Structures are given as C-alpha cells and as structure tokens.
Amino acid sequence: HLSSMRTPTAMIVGMVLCPCGILLTFVGTVTPNWRQVSHMSNKPIDFVLEQGIWDICREQQSMHDRLCGQADELGYFEQVPVQVAQGMMPTSLALTILGLVVAALGVRCWQKEPRHLLAGISGLMLILSGLLSLVPASWYTHELWALPTPDGGRLVVGYSLVLNYLGSCMEILGGLALALSFHHCCKER
Numbered sequence: 001h002l003s004s005m006r007t008p009t010a011m012i013v014g015m016v017l018c019p020c021g022i023l024l025t026f027v028g029t030v031t032p033n034w035r036q037v038s039h040m041s042n043k044p045i046d047f048v049l050e051q052g053i054w055d056i057c058r059e060q061q062s063m064h065d066r067l068c069g070q071a072d073e074l075g076y077f078e079q080v081p082v083q084v085a086q087g088m089m090p091t092s093l094a095l096t097i098l099g100l101v102v103a104a105l106g107v108r109c110w111q112k113e114p115r116h117l118l119a120g121i122s123g124l125m126l127i128l129s130g131l132l133s134l135v136p137a138s139w140y141t142h143e144l145w146a147l148p149t150p151d152g153g154r155l156v157v158g159y160s161l162v163l164n165y166l167g168s169c170m171e172i173l174g175g176l177a178l179a180l181s182f183h184h185c186c187k188e189r
Contacts, residue, residue, distance in 0.1 A: 010180040011107045011119055017174030018103065018126050022096040024167030025133045029089040032057050032068060033158035035144055041152040049150065051076060052160055053085045053140075074148035081143045085136035089164075092132035096171060099125035103178055116184035123178030130171030137164040 032052030040047065046061040049070070056076065057068040076082060099122045106118030145155060 007107060007114060008181070008184075010177040011114060014119075014123060014126070014174040014176075014178035015103060015107055017170045017177065018096065018100055021126075021130065021167040021170030021174060022093065022100070024163045024170065025089070025096070026093055026167075028137075028160045028163035028167060029093065029133075030054070031160040031163075033160040034085075034140060035147075035158045035161065036156045037149055037153040038156070039152065039154040040150045043150075049153070050158060051147075052158075053082055053089065074150065076148055079143070079147050081136070081140045081147065085140055088132050088136045092129045092168075095125060095129035095132060099123075099129055099175070106178075106181065114181070116181040119178050119181035123175045123181065126171050126175030126178060128175075130168045130175055133164055134168035134172070137161055137168060 030052075032055035033050045034052050035050075037049040037051065038047070039045070040049070044060060044062075048059045048061060050057040050059065055068050056070040056072060057066060058070050059066040072078075102118055102125060103122035106115045106120070106122050108114055141157065141161060144157065149155060
C-alpha cells in the first residue's frame with residue numbers, strides 16, 4: 001500500500017534544511033566579511049576594512065574600489081578565535097558533506113522503506129557539524145571587539161558571520177529532524 005512508500009516528513013525537512021545550511025556556512029566561511037571596520041583615523045570616511053578568517057579586504061565605497069589580500073599589520077590572523085575558526089569551519093563543512101551522504105543513503109526516496117538507523121546517524125552527524133560551525137562563530141562574535149582593530153575603528157558584524165549563524169542553525173535543526181528517525185528503530189525492535 002501507498003503509505004509505506006512515503007518518506008517521513010521529518011526526513012524531508014532534514015534533507016531540505018541541511019543542504020541550505022551547508023550552502024550558507026560555506027559562503028560564510030570563504031567570504032572575507034566576519035566583521036567590518038569603518039571610521040578609522042587617517043582614512044576617508046567611506047573607507048571600510050572587511051576581515052574574514054582567510055582574507056582582509058579594503059574598500060573605498062564612493063569609488064567602488066575594492067582590494068583583497070591586504071597585509072595583516074595588527075596580527076589579526078594570529079588571534080585564537082580566528083585560528084579556531086580556520087580549523088573548525090572546514091571540519092564542519094567536511095562533516096556536513098559526509099552527513100548528507102549518509103542521510104541520502106538512509107532516506108533513500110527511491111526505496112520502499114527508508115533506513116531509519118542510517119538516517120538517525122546522519123542526523124547526529126549533522127547536529128555535530130552544525131555545532132562545529134556555531135562554536136567558532138559564537139566565539140568570534142564574543143571576541144569581536146577584543147580582536148585587534150585599527151585606531152579609532154568602529155566595528156560591525158559582517159554578513160559572513162550572519163550566514164554562518166543561519167547555516168549552523170539550519171544544520172542543527174535539519175540534523176534534529178533526521179535524528180527523529182531513531183524513534184522508528186526503537187519501534188521496530
């Protein structure tokens with residue numbers, strides 16, 4: 001009968017949220033805008049410095065003059081929250097990819113029955129990957145004003161950090177949805 005062939009809603013939610021999450025965390029990881037520094041001494045009023053975990057860019061907004069690969073004169077990349085993010089963000093992305101592969105094998109929309117155990121395991125992997133990206137984003141945010149800043153600079157959170165938060169939360173929620181598959185394993189035993 002037809003009802004046994006349907007993929008559970010929780011699995012569908014997980015399989016939608018997690019790919020969206022990895023897309024957001026990937027963009028947040030590679031883009032150089034974890035924070036913006038503006039209104040620095042001896043710089044034009046429209047001069048902005050964008051700092052990520054891999055690169056520093058400067059932009060003069062009135063002329064749309066943007067240049068990345070700026071020298072790290074303040075030791076920004078040597079700061080622990082930046083180095084932790086450089087290690088944990090790629091680890092999170094790799095674990096998310098692995099979790100999505102396991103999820104695809106577990107959900108298996110083309111089979112009559114999903115493999116609940118595999119889907120549940122993928123859920124745990126995706127929750128962990130979401131936490132692995134949430135921790136450095138949170139720590140960086142906490143240390144945002146403590147990281148070295150050019151004289152008189154005004155700081156704001158950059159879009160890369162916001163994308164990391166959104167992506168991490170989507171991965172955690174998607175992982176939780178997939179982890180609900182363990183419920184079916186218990187019922188089958």
